Amino acid sequence: MESIGNLLLGFSVALTPGNLFWCFVGVFLGTVVGILPGLGPAATIAMLLPLTFKMDHTAAIIMLAGIYYGSKYGGSTTSILLNVPGESASVVTCLDGYQMARQGRAGPALGIAAIASFVAGTVGVIGLMLIAPPVARFALRFGPPEYFALMALGLTMVVFLAGKSMIKGLLALFVGLWLAGVGTDLFTAESRFTFGQMELLDGIDFVIVSIGIFAVAEVMVNMESRGGTELFKVPKGIRNLMPTLKDLKDCRFAFLNGSVIGFLIGVLPGAGSTIASFLSYGAEKAFSRHPEKFGTGVIEGVAAPEGANNSETGGALVPLLTLGIPGSNATAILLAALILWGIKPGPLLIQDNPGMFWGLVTSMYVGNVMLLVLNLPLVPLFAQILRVPYFVLYPGILGISIVGVYSISNSLFDVWLLGLFGLLGYAMRKLDFPAAPLVLGMVLGDGLERALRQSLMMSEGHLSVLVTRPLSTTMICLALAILIMPLVNKVRFFRLKAMEQDV
Amino acid sequence: MKRTGSYLLLVKLSFLLWAIGGFVNAVAFEPTKPIEAVVHTGPGGGSDIFARAIAELMQKEKIIAQRLQVVNKSGGGSAVAMSYLAEKKGDTHTIGFFTGVWVTNPLTTTAAKVTIGDLTPIVRLVLEPAVFAVKADSPYKTMKDFIDAAKKNPNQLKQSGGSVTGRDNLVRLVIQKATGVKWVYVSFPSGGERIANLLGGHVQAMVIEPQEAGEHIKAGNMRVIAALTEKRLPSFPEVPTLKEQGVDVPVIPQARGILAPPAVPNDVVRYWDGIFDRFAKTGSWKQYLEQNQFEDGFLRGAALNKFFGDLTVQMREVLNEAGVKVVR
Numbered sequence: 001m002e003s004i005g006n007l008l009l010g011f012s013v014a015l016t017p018g019n020l021f022w023c024f025v026g027v028f029l030g031t032v033v034g035i036l037p038g039l040g041p042a043a044t045i046a047m048l049l050p051l052t053f054k055m056d057h058t059a060a061i062i063m064l065a066g067i068y069y070g071s072k073y074g075g076s077t078t079s080i081l082l083n084v085p086g087e088s089a090s091v092v093t094c095l096d097g098y099q100m101a102r103q104g105r106a107g108p109a110l111g112i113a114a115i116a117s118f119v120a121g122t123v124g125v126i127g128l129m130l131i132a133p134p135v136a137r138f139a140l141r142f143g144p145p146e147y148f149a150l151m152a153l154g155l156t157m158v159v160f161l162a163g164k165s166m167i168k169g170l171l172a173l174f175v176g177l178w179l180a181g182v183g184t185d186l187f188t189a190e191s192r193f194t195f196g197q198m199e200l201l202d203g204i205d206f207v208i209v210s211i212g213i214f215a216v217a218e219v220m221v222n223m224e225s226r227g228g229t230e231l232f233k234v235p236k237g238i239r240n241l242m243p244t245l246k247d248l249k250d251c252r253f254a255f256l257n258g259s260v261i262g263f264l265i266g267v268l269p270g271a272g273s274t275i276a277s278f279l280s281y282g283a284e285k286a287f288s289r290h291p292e293k294f295g296t297g298v299i300e301g302v303a304a305p306e307g308a309n310n311s312e313t314g315g316a317l318v319p320l321l322t323l324g325i326p327g328s329n330a331t332a333i334l335l336a337a338l339i340l341w342g343i344k345p346g347p348l349l350i351q352d353n354p355g356m357f358w359g360l361v362t363s364m365y366v367g368n369v370m371l372l373v374l375n376l377p378l379v380p381l382f383a384q385i386l387r388v389p390y391f392v393l394y395p396g397i398l399g400i401s402i403v404g405v406y407s408i409s410n411s412l413f414d415v416w417l418l419g420l421f422g423l424l425g426y427a428m429r430k431l432d433f434p435a436a437p438l439v440l441g442m443v444l445g446d447g448l449e450r451a452l453r454q455s456l457m458m459s460e461g462h463l464s465v466l467v468t469r470p471l472s473t474t475m476i477c478l479a480l481a482i483l484i485m486p487l488v489n490k491v492r493f494f495r496l497k498a499m500e501q502d503v
Numbered sequence: 504m505k506r507t508g509s510y511l512l513l514v515k516l517s518f519l520l521w522a523i524g525g526f527v528n529a530v531a532f533e534p535t536k537p538i539e540a541v542v543h544t545g546p547g548g549g550s551d552i553f554a555r556a557i558a559e560l561m562q563k564e565k566i567i568a569q570r571l572q573v574v575n576k577s578g579g580g581s582a583v584a585m586s587y588l589a590e591k592k593g594d595t596h597t598i599g600f601f602t603g604v605w606v607t608n609p610l611t612t613t614a615a616k617v618t619i620g621d622l623t624p625i626v627r628l629v630l631e632p633a634v635f636a637v638k639a640d641s642p643y644k645t646m647k648d649f650i651d652a653a654k655k656n657p658n659q660l661k662q663s664g665g666s667v668t669g670r671d672n673l674v675r676l677v678i679q680k681a682t683g684v685k686w687v688y689v690s691f692p693s694g695g696e697r698i699a700n701l702l703g704g705h706v707q708a709m710v711i712e713p714q715e716a717g718e719h720i721k722a723g724n725m726r727v728i729a730a731l732t733e734k735r736l737p738s739f740p741e742v743p744t745l746k747e748q749g750v751d752v753p754v755i756p757q758a759r760g761i762l763a764p765p766a767v768p769n770d771v772v773r774y775w776d777g778i779f780d781r782f783a784k785t786g787s788w789k790q791y792l793e794q795n796q797f798e799d800g801f802l803r804g805a806a807l808n809k810f811f812g813d814l815t816v817q818m819r820e821v822l823n824e825a826g827v828k829v830v831r
Contacts, residue, residue, distance in 0.1 A: 186667075201582055201583075201614060319695065339714070342790075346717075
C-alpha cells in the first residue's frame with residue numbers, strides 16, 4: 001500500500017517536536033483569526049508570509065495550513081454566541097446555532113461545531129489521501145455549464161431557507177442576487193450599480209452584508225424591548241455545556257453529509273466553502289424527519305454546515321495535489337508562499353517534495369486533534385460570554401462588528417455599508433422576511449451569472465449547452481425536482497382537504 | 504615632528520571631509536520612518552506578494568534602513584490604490600507598486616479618475632513573460648495550426664483567461680487583428696479555474712506564465728506553442744516567438760514596478776533611484792527573477808515615462824478595436 005508508506009513518511013515529518021510546535025501555532029492562530037470577524041485566513045496567511053522566509057519550509061507550510069483549517073473551527077464561535085459570522089463560511093451556522101444559544105444551549109452548539117469540524121476535517125484529509133486522483137479527474141469535467149447547474153442547484157436551497165412564506169424568501173433571494181451584481185463586470189469591464197462610488201467598483205463584500213443583516217439587525221431588534229434585561233440562560237455544570245450522547249446520535253447523518261458535500265465542493269476550484277455549507281444545510285433539512293424545526297435551533301443545523309466547511313479544506317488541497325491548481329483563495333496563497341521560498345508548485349510538487357507534502361497532510365490529522373483538544377475546553381468558557389449583561393454585550397457586538405468590517409479593507413465606507421445593511425436587516429426582521437435567502441443569493445449570484453455567461457460564450461449563445469451535457473443535465477433535473485416538490489406536497493394537501501370535505 | 508604634522512593635517516582633512524559628508528547627508532533625503540508601500544490587491548494577490556517579496560529582499564540585502572510596510576488598498580481594479588496615492592501628494596514616505604492594470608483600468612473605468620500620468624514614476628522592475636499554451640494531447644503543435652483551425656471554424660475555439668482588459672485578452676485581440684481569424688475568450692476570475700478548464704478540455708488554449716507552464720509540461724498536461732515575447736525564452740529555447748511563426752504583432756508587456764505620489768521633491772526621487780540602482784544589482788534580486796522566470800525590466804527616468812505613454816496609446820487602440828468602452 002503506497003498510501004501507508006506515504007502516511008508513515010508523513011508522520012515521521014509531522015511528529016518532530018519542531019513541526020508539532022508550528023502546527024500548534026498555526027491552529028491556535030487560526031482559531032483566533034476565525035473568532036475575529038472580518039480578518040480571514042487568507043489575509044492572515046499573506047501577512048505572515050514574510051516571517052516564514054527564515055523558517056524551515058515544511059514547518060512553515062504546516063503552520064500556514066494550520067491557520068487555514070483552524071480558522072474554520074473558530075468561525076463558528078461568534079456565529080453561535082453573538083449571531084456575528086466570524087468567517088464567510090460560518091454564516092449558515094448562525095441560523096440554528098444562535099437560536100440554540102438563545103435557548104441556553106450555546107454549550108452543546110459550540111461543542112457539536114467543534115466535533116463536527118473534527119470529524120469532517122479528518123474525513124476530508126482521508127479523502128485527500130485515498131481518492132484524490134479520481135476525484136480530481138471528475139472535477140475537471142466541470143466546465144461552465146456544470147458550474148451553472150451547481151449554482152442553480154444551490155439556489156434551490158431557498159426552498160429550505162425561506163421559512164413561512166416562499167414569496168418573501170424569493171424576494172430576499174433576488175435582492176441578494178442583485179447585490180452580488182454590484183461592481184465591475186468581469187466580461188466587459190463596465191461598472192454596474194456603483195453610483196459613481198469608487199468603493200463599489202469591486203462589489204460589496206459578502207461578509208459586510210452578512211454581519212449587517214445578522215448581527216447589527218439582531219442588536220437593534222433586541223434594543224427595542226426596554227424591559228429586556230433578561231439574560232440568555234447559561235446552565236451551570238459542565239455536563240449541560242457539552243453535547244449529549246443523544247445530540248451526537250442526532251448528528252450522525254449530519255457528520256457524514258457535511259463531510260461528503262464539503263469534500264466534493266472543495267475539490268471544485270470554482271466553488272467555495274460557503275456554498276458547501278449552504279448545500280449541506282439544505283441536504284440535512286431535506287432528509288430530516290423534522291424539517292420544520294430547522295431554523296429554530298436544531299443541532300444538526302449546526303453540525304452539517306460546520307462539518308462541510310472543514311471537510312472543504314481537505315477537498316481544496318486535491319487539485320493542488322494532483323494538478324497543481326489552487327482549489328481556493330487560501331490554497332492560492334499557500335502556492336504563492338511556495339514560489340517565494342523557491343519551491344516550484346505544480347503537478348510535480350508531491351513527487352519532488354514528498355516529505356513536505358505528506359508531512360503537511362499528516363500534520364492536518366494532528367492539527368485536527370489539537371483543534372478539538374483546544375476548542376472543547378474553551379466551550380464552557382465562551383458560553384460564559386452570554387452571562388454578560390446586555391448593556392455591555394450589545395455595544396460589544398456592535399464594536400466587534402465594526403472593527404471586523406473595517407479590517408477587511410481598512411475602509412470607512414465599508415462601515416457605512418454595515419450600518420445600511422444593519423437597517424435593511426432590521427426592516428426585514430420587522431416585516432418578517434428571512435435573512436438567509438438574501439445571503440444565499442449574494443453567495444451564489446456572482447458564480448451563477450459568470451457560469452451562465454461563460455457557457456453562452458462557449459456555445460455562441462445557445463442555451464442548449466446547459467442541458468446537453470450529462471452532468472449539468474443531472475444537476476438541473478435535481479434542482480427542478482427540489483423546486484417542484486413543495487408544490488406537489490401543496491397540491492396533495494389541498495386534494496386531501498377537498499376529499500375530506502367531499503366525505 | 505614633521506610626521507606628526509602631516510598626521511594632524513590628515514586628521515583635519517578627514518574631519519573636514521566628514522563634516523562635508525555630514526552636510527551633504529543632511530541635504531539628501533533619508534527616510535525617517537517606515538515607508539508605506541501601496542498595492543492594489545488584497546493580501547495574497549499578485550501585487551501584494553510581489554511587494555512583500557521586495558520588502559523582504561531589501562531588508563535581507565540591507566539596502567534600506569527603514570521597513571517597507573505593505574498597505575492594501577484594493578478596490579475598483581487599481582482605482583482605490585491610485586486615488587489614495589494621489590491624495591498623498593508630495594508625501595515623501597509613500598510609494599506604490601504598479602502593474603499594467605494601472606494603465607488600462609483608468610482607460611475603461613469612468614470612476615477611476617487618477618491616471619498613471621498623475622503619479623511620479625520611479626522604476627520599472629520586471630517584465631513578466633508569457634507563453635501561449637494548449638493541452639498536451641491537443642492537435643495544435645504550432646501557432647499556425649491553431650490559427651488555421653480558428654480560420655476553418657470561426658468562433659469555435661476558446662481561450663480561458665482573466666478580465667477582458669487583462670493581458671491574455673489583449674494578446675488574443677492583436678493576433679486576431681493581424682490574422683483575421685476569430686476565437687472566443689472566456690473570462691475566469693481565478694487562475695486555478697483557467698487551468699482547470701484547459702485541462703478539462705472545456706477551452707482549447709490559454710496565456711500562461713512560463714514558470715507555471717513549465718510544471719504542467721513536466722507533468723505531461725500541457726504544450727506551449729508560442730512565446731509571447733520579443734526573443735525566445737531561456738526556459739523554452741525550442742518554442743519560437745509569434746514573430747518567428749509569421750504572426751507579426753506587438754508584444755503586450757506585463758510590467759511591475761514602483762512609483763511615488765504626485766509632486767514629490769526631487770531629492771526623494773533621487774533617493775529611490777539610488778536605492779533601486781543598488782537593489783537591482785543584488786544577488787537576491789537576480790535569484791528572485793530567475794526563480795520566477797521574470798525578465799529584468801529595469802527602466803526609469805525619461806525611458807519609463809515614454810514606456811507609460813506608449814503603453815497607454817497601445818492599450819487605448821487595442822481596447823477600442825475590441826469594442827471595450829474606452830472612457831479617456
